[in-house]
Amino acid sequence: MRLPTWLAQHLAALRALLVFTALLGLAYPLALVAVGRIPGLADKADGSLVTSGGQTVGSTLLGQSFTDADGNPVPRYFQSRPSAAGDGYDPTATSASNLGPEDIVDTHATEPAESTPSLLTQVCQRSKAVGELNGVDGRRPYCTPDGVGAVLAVFRRDGLTGPVVRVISVNQVAPATPFLAAYQGVPVELARPGVDYIADGGLVTPIRGDAPAAPAVPADAVTASASGLDPHISPAYARIQVARVARERGADPAAVRRLVAEHTTGRALGFMGSPGVNVLNLNLALDREFPAP
Structure with a gap:
């Protein structure tokens, strides 16, 4: 007696499911476990x-x-x-961390626990701490002496051009001291929590500082x-x-x-x-x- 086409297809699919379950769900994993028990490989498998x-x-x-x-x-x-x-x-x-080299501006929320340091500030903080722990120079380019990213938001009279009218050290908040007293003759202010100076039109301006070109603290110590x-x-x-x-x-x-x-x-x-x-x-x-x- 010939089975209906639909039933024959379902039985074929069931047989294939059982075969591949036995091969890939049992035989293959057990074979890998057996290989992992071979002397010389057992330690790595464990x-x-x-x-x-x-x-x-x-x-x-x-x-x-x-x-x-x-x-x-x-x-x-x-x-x-x-x-x-x-x-x-x-x-x-x-x-x-999924943070890239352009992540250089911290987020200062009104609640300190919700603030987020940028990748640059994380690197600066780590370099400063490693330097202090090991008695070496922890300075890095684009880092402030207090261990945050040395980044300014520079406001110009005509947006992108014109004289500088206001400057904010975006990664420093009170009671810090601005890492620069003035930029192009304009006093540098501290950032205020909750304010997005970049969205307000400030031009992101990293400041290299006087740190050595080859920091004493290597890259893998800070990343x-x-x-x-x-x-x-x-x-x-x-x-x-x-x-x-x-x-x-x-x-x-x-x-x-x-x-x-x-x-x-x-x-x-x-x-x-x-x-x-x-x-x-x-x-x-x-x-x-x-x-x-």
Whole structure:
């Protein structure tokens, strides 16, 4: 007896569903699990977890913060780069800040908790803090001495042309001191919360300042990675932390530099990416060789 066409089509679809469910829903996942159990791959499949004293302390593939309960850096440890993943290095919220190089004007709301710092101000704040922590020059171009973006809203008499009639330091609010006393002879004012000076016709004018062209604080110390989970820092960022870590642990700086070199990896395949220092592995090595007093 020949089945009706509609029923034959439904049975064929059901058979295909069962076959592909068995192949892709069972056989394929189980095959990948079996491959992950192969010696040499098992550790990576489990997340490359790192243990110390019998306890899991992290993963070589995921960054983490080395801060105290208040979020302040612990001086005896090398510090990781910033993270925009959740509250920091949250693997369930991996992300970048999605802020670009033109994000240079802060949003000052009447409620301080609703204010939003620009990418430029975030970089300036981080550079200042890293410089103070490690005893190096934290100045950067286009940053004010108090650690915000050095940006003016310049108002001219005829809009885009004519003499300057008013100047606002858009990223500074009271009780700050304007980073410039005057611009083209016009006194610089502080911004007022809730006012959009750019929408009001102010011309965005970044001021470079006198910071060195090559800042002492490297870029990875002030910017997050695309994933927010990068476990590495650059050798340059590690170098500026050596003196602090050695002092806090009562160690010879040369010995700390040796550990940094031992935990520095080269470019992938010799030409891709940049050398990096795994912060977790380096800090564990420090704890073994130079326990904190």
